[in-house]
Amino acid sequence: MNRAYNFNAGPAALPEAVLQKAASEWFNFNGTGMSVMELSHRSKDYEEVHFGAVSLLRKLMQIPDDYAVLLLQGGASLQFSMVPMNLLQPGKTGYYVLTGSWSEKALKEAKKIGQTSILASGKENNYKAIPVISGIRVQSDAAYVHITSNETIHGTQWHQFPKNLGAPLVADMSSDILSKPINVQDFGLIYAGAQKNLGPSGLTVVIIKKELLSRGKDELPAMLHYRTHAENDSLYNTPPTLAIYLFKLVLEWADSIGGVEKISKLNQEKAKILYDVIDNSDGFYLGHSDPESRSLMNVTFRLKSDEITASFLVQAKEKGFIGLNGHRSIGGCRASIYNAVPLEHVAKLADFMRSFKSQY
Incomplete structure (x- = not known):
């Protein structure tokens, strides 16, 4: 599997x-x-x-x-x-x-x-x-x-x-x-x-x-x-x-794998991949947090409308991306990229986000 x-x-x-x-x-x-x-x-x-x-x-x-x-x-x-x-x-x-x-x-x-x-x-x-x-x-x-x-x-x-x-x-x-x-x-x-x-x-x-x-x-x-x-x-x-x-x-x-120093570098790299997609989307993806306070663990965002957000989550799940729904209290989307989430999986999510945007 x-x-x-x-x-x-x-x-x-x-x-x-x-x-x-x-x-x-x-x-x-x-x-x-x-x-x-x-x-x-x-x-x-x-x-x-x-x-x-x-x-x-x-x-x-x-x-x-x-x-x-x-x-x-x-x-x-x-x-x-x-x-x-x-x-x-x-x-x-x-x-x-x-x-x-x-x-x-x-x-x-x-x-x-x-x-x-x-x-x-x-x-x-x-x-x-x-x-x-x-x-x-x-x-x-x-x-x-x-x-x-x-x-x-x-x-x-x-x-x-x-x-x-x-x-x-x-x-x-x-x-x-x-x-x-x-x-x-x-x-x-x-x-x-x-x-x-x-x-x-x-x-x-x-x-x-x-x-x-x-x-x-x-x-x-x-x-x-x-x-x-x-x-x-x-x-x-x-x-x-x-x-x-x-x-x-x-x-x-x-x-x-190199201890906390190595893990920290990987976490920064993973977060940058997703935040770059958000920042370069011309407002299609809207991050919740201010840039200077952004979490390297939980990337929170929404799309231009609730309808597009819902469509994004449906298509993401069909592609095998699990757990992207935002918390029920604020909605939107959330990608949690903790230590064990592989860099390759984050890169695939970024590719999907760019691909989804191209539909609009």
Whole structure:
């Protein structure tokens, strides 16, 4: 069978090499006579997977020793609550930068936990651009500043992260983690659902500065306390073993092709191919985001009319392009070009876009 041209926003494409490796070990992992999902999470064979994945992530992202790496469940949506539960102390304020739907949801959950404030927002401009907050320092009551590094729905992305804000920077990196080099030390906490760049759904990665682990109250439920998972190497309860195994394979693939530096160059090349088609279409394709805030992960656009947009999506699906519908909240089209989406597939989509335009 031919592989689909998978542009889904998430769960998203996985590297073909990862799927092939997993298939070869499906019935007999590491000579155990069992699939990895049948192994005890206390077994030596699984522990090699578990700690090997953490070690590889540390290597690829250059995570310092004073940060803990946690492998959790519940998706980024649970982190919307866990972050304020653990970091938002009484008398303190969680500051949020709104750049789209996901940052709005993070704020909504934090409001249930404690005091919050909007530091900056792009909502008045329909979330077409990342707000400029350089030079801003938060008030002395700040517990943290929360950002969403890439907004999948509106197609905007932080290309330079704020520094010297006067409080730990917390980032939801679900849709662009491992897509470009970052300095982990610029952040107090990073969290990411795995299902876009790290592996399948079911796993959430949290990278947290160890000094922040003491902020959570002792009366927090054990499973909602970062310290619980840090002290137990993310093995307090049964972890999502199959998802972590696939996560490790994705990290091995990333390492084998040249690491984050190589991946970043490929992502820039892929995005340029599609944005060039949009920019040179004489208004036939209309990008949603402002050029300086364009996402390299989610290329959002619409066509000259709703009717033409609908026709584009029908013909695209007939040609094998999957997942190009824009999010239901804003419509239009969206091509999600995460790390595992091959350059060749992006080039084929660009060819289709030019061909479709020629019909009009």
